[in-house]
């Protein structure tokens with residue numbers, strides 16, 4: 001399992017005056033949540049991102065079915081090698097102009113091989129997206145989750161404080177995934193944290209720890225960080241490759257779990 005290097009620094013993008021004033025006002029408004037703790041990842045120095053990860057997940061099914069929740073400018077969507085791609089975003093990108101809740105109200109019959117969740121980064125929404133994705137992903141398929149490792153309290157805060165760097169509080173779902181026997185889960189320390197779920201059973205369920213996790217902020221993540229299955233890219237890749245090797249040994253279209 002990997003831990004951030006203390007020598008790295010949280011880098012900030014350039015911001016305009018309006019966003020600086022807005023951030024200062026919100027920082028004051030939410031000062032009760034201030035924490036000096038930092039998970040000191042330097043994401044730009046890590047040479048893998050969500051694009052390489054999604055394509056790695058799809059490499060044993062290059063013609064497979066891919067679903068992305070939250071597509072924005074299609075940076076990831078257009079780079080995914082899947083044969084059949086569905087993208088859901090109420091604002092831009094993808095193939096379906098609607099929210100994830102609306103999409104999952106009437107999902108397609110066929111199950112997806114890989115789902116990537118990168119829509120609204122609020123715990124309750126990420127949780128709903130995971131619950132719905134578990135119903136729409138085939139057994140042996142994968143679900144990715146973006147922005148699971150905020151580095152400090154501002155990056156994590158809901159409501160959003162900074163417009164230049166924000167992961168939200170989807171990280172809470174990581175603790176629920178660890179408590180869910182129907183899935184296998186790793187949290188890869190690349191690209192602001194990418195959660196990877198392997199679906200092990202039909203009707204896989206997500207543990208509900210909302211009562212404990214709902215009110216928590218960044219300091220809870222910091223204090224409980226060592227409990228999470230955080231891995232670097234190479235460790236995550238070895239874990240994923242082992243599943244691919246097993247699927248290959250069982251033969252095509254064999255549900256291996």
Ligand SMILES: C[S@@+](CC[C@H](N)C(=O)[O-])C[C@H]1O[C@@H](n2cnc3c(N)ncnc32)[C@H](O)[C@@H]1O
Pocket residue numbers: 050068069070071072073074075076077088089090091092098099100101118119120125
């Ligand atoms: C961080 S961007 C996605 C980036 C994209 N996945 C990529 O890797 O390049 C988040 C997107 O989620 C979309 N979004 C916000 N709320 C959503 C919802 N309820 N359902 C689906 N998408 C949502 C936003 O419109 C925005 O385009």
